[in-house]
Amino acid sequence: MTEKQLSATEQLMEQEADSLARAAIGAPKQPRSSLGRRVRSTVSAYGFLLPAIALVITFFIIPGILLIILSFTNLSSANFTEPWEFIGFANFERLFTDPFFPKILRNTVFYVFTTLIFFNLGLALVLALVTTNIPRRRGFFFRLVWLLPRLTPSVVYILMWKRIGSADPFGIYNQFMPEVLGASGGNLFLGGAPWAFVILTNGFVGASFGMIIFTSALMSIPEDLITAAKVDGASTWRIIRDIKLPLIKWPLLFIATYQTLSLLTSFEYILLLTEGGPGLFTTEVWALTAYKRAFSSYFGNSQWAFGATWAIVLVAVALVMAVLYVKIFKFNELVEEPRIENL
Amino acid sequence: MGSGKTGRFFSYAFLTLSIVPILVGYTWLVIATVSTRTRGLLPINAEGGIGGLTLGNWSFVFESAIWSAMLNSLLIAVAMVIGVGIASTSGGYALSRFKFPGRKGFLTGTLVLHAFKAEMLLIAIFFVLRWLGEIPLIGPYIGFNSVGGVALVMVALELPLGIWLMKGFFDNISWDMERAAMIDGAGRFRVWWQIMLPQVRPGIAALALFTFIAGWNAYLVPFTFTIGTKVANMPVYLNQLISDTAPVNWNQVAAVGLFQMIPLIIFFIFTQELLLNIYAGGSKGT
């Protein structure tokens, strides 16, 4: 008997025995074995996860591995058709000895921390405090307006900022107050104040996330606590310092780490606004360098391998931070054990 | 701030001042779409005086390029809603309610990926898409330089957030209801489809809205993985207008920009509360 036939016969026999037994004793249907059950339960869990797993493998795991491999090759659009080869750590050497490497590193650190402190964290906190301290509907209105930049397509959003910062006679900023920032009528984002514009564009989107998180944290502080403090004679400032801030410590830390990671790896607005300019690498950050090396014809050649090298360093840093952040916030402990056990 | 009158005044003064750049930006966008030229926020006519209002900037609606871009945007957005919807509602359910080997690892992985911005992987995804394009028959629809390929990548990038969001919604459903359904004779798939999914409809709506907006606004992924105008979506098409070597007609660009914001404006007006919630929700797992 072939294997197929065998298993079919087996199945039939089992079914027969099963139904016989049931007929004889009127007992409920008996499953085959405990092991079979457990396997089936696992299989059904993975069945539900199948679409997600397929996508994660195709677009996270394989690219992750690929990125590592790429960084050790010399693959670029120039030799795409020819056989490329492994070149060891040459890409990494080239990266760290790049004349603009110190500048890009400084830019990245400056960009991430300035935006984080002044906008994603600082302004976000102030906005949350102020909008929760005025009548509900009005606070809601201001938060809603602050959500607009996040909702706007990046291309349109940057288009607006470009017009705000354009040179005379188009620029809105130049129309109203040209003397501040010392732009004197010139283009601001590609001239007078590129960093200010890079940070403003990112900050106006970044601040709303923290604002929303802090707002919900502030709103969940029991009203009694604030009333008690007021009865004790605390001023508004003291209430913020002694009660509100300590109670939203975790959301603050959460936003700080989450946004650091986010700022470190995103570059879309800078790409659209200045492309790292004006001039050479003025506002170029690490993530943008990786992208441009790999994809833009800036240097007449898509240096995929070299771009991948820049990217993999950043991915490594980001992954370490992401893991730390999951650990710090003990997200794992929030995970509840399932309360149905598939038999 | 504070409860006093001066505190009130400073609160409103600060908030109003803070939204000036946002309001100025949108004001310009709206004015520019109906002006021949603008100087700052003012519409300017041919003689340099104030005036020169026109609807000419909207003539692009008679060109086929915009409708092809719009169709592509719509395809990406809808594909994302469906793709992220299916993968997140099923995956989120498994992670929320099943005990299976690897559950902890998968949950941690999802969390890490959620915090981790995947833009850095685009270089490698480029090659994955080229390989997908080699697949016989379906390759051209899901590979490099196809709307399907862009949608697939976008679905994957939004997936960690989607799974985490939906897991949070499933976590909040009573275990008793699921137990009742199992005792009533339902298997896990039926429980998911007939009992659980109807309970998380608000979550599905939030996720759908969120992914639709993400898909509609997508720029970086379609820009990186498409070439030319045929597969361009709205943001890419708009950017092509801006970076044309010919002098840019800013007023027409503004009109195209406003045009592509129409669905967003509708969402903004009718789903305010939901929007504020979903942009906070995904990050906390609730």
Next chain:
Amino acid sequence: MRVELENLSKAWDGVVGADRITLDIADGEFVAFLGPSGCGKTTTLLMVAGIYKPSGGTIKFDGHVVNEVAPKDRGIGMVFQSYALYPHMTVFGNISYPLRIQKVNKTEIKERVQKVADMMGIGDLLDRKIVQLSGGQQQRVSLGRALVKEPQLLLFDEPLSNLDARLRLTMRGEIKRLQEEMGITAIYVTHDQVEAMTMADRIAVMSGGVLQAYDVPTDLYEHPKTQFVAGFVGNPPMNFFDVEIVAMDGEFRAKSGSIDLALPRDRAEKAAAAGKDKLIMGVRPEDIYLVDDAEPAAPGRTLTAAIEVVEPLGREDLLGVTVNDVEMRVLVDKTKGAAVGDNVDLVFDMSSVQFFDPETEQSVLWT
């Protein structure tokens, strides 16, 4: 259906939910699982339902091991504390759901649902949404859904806890009546001893995952086998005292610092036979009386106490009193007009006194 649990256990990562539960339920019997929250009663019920997988032991339905049988194949119906109704379906949708899954034909579904709904008194609510119903109506729907598939075993998980007191009383009677009429075996989990005492044929008292006692209600009250059962069954709870039993002038007395009470011979002899120096004596609050002026104090059964607390319970007063630092609760008629600060003489009715071994907490009277 006959249900037998043998050494049924459940543990999660070292935390024990149920510890070697062994009991049997006769066909058509109504059994209550009674205990404080976290005692393992719901865990045991969920194992019987097939929602939890036992870590050890067996569950038998009519003599057949069902450990590995899926919930849907066990022939059970279950009613939950939270009702667990499907809010997106109508009343009809909820009750008919088990039948629709079994692909019963439409006319039969209609008939059976209508019959069950009429029986539950919700026959005219079938088109309503769940949210439009009151708590009592929702619980009737839930009961209807459990009954419509004609189960051989009904499981109740604190079904009345979310209802108000009056409704609870009505539903109690109704559930009991239905169960008796239909002759379905039932397991009823509750922390409310009144519910358990009035409804169940037998009660399984549980604590810390362990089955403490399994008996008919009157036996639990009159012959508690452990100190836990004695303290848990009966409201207000039994008073416990550390005493020695002393034989004096042909009479047995229970003695400690401030207590000296004569004991009925039969119980005292049994207790003394245990050969322990110290015993825990239990006296129920309702077995202690205020001395009536009309009635002379009974010699050897009277103690003088100071009233510390008076809790009016309506028809009766619950007194917290001390007899030279020994605290106890006494249930007295309202008419006595007891007041805080009064010194009163208490008469102890010792005919139903209980004794427990202080180490094992087992009764020395009943085994």
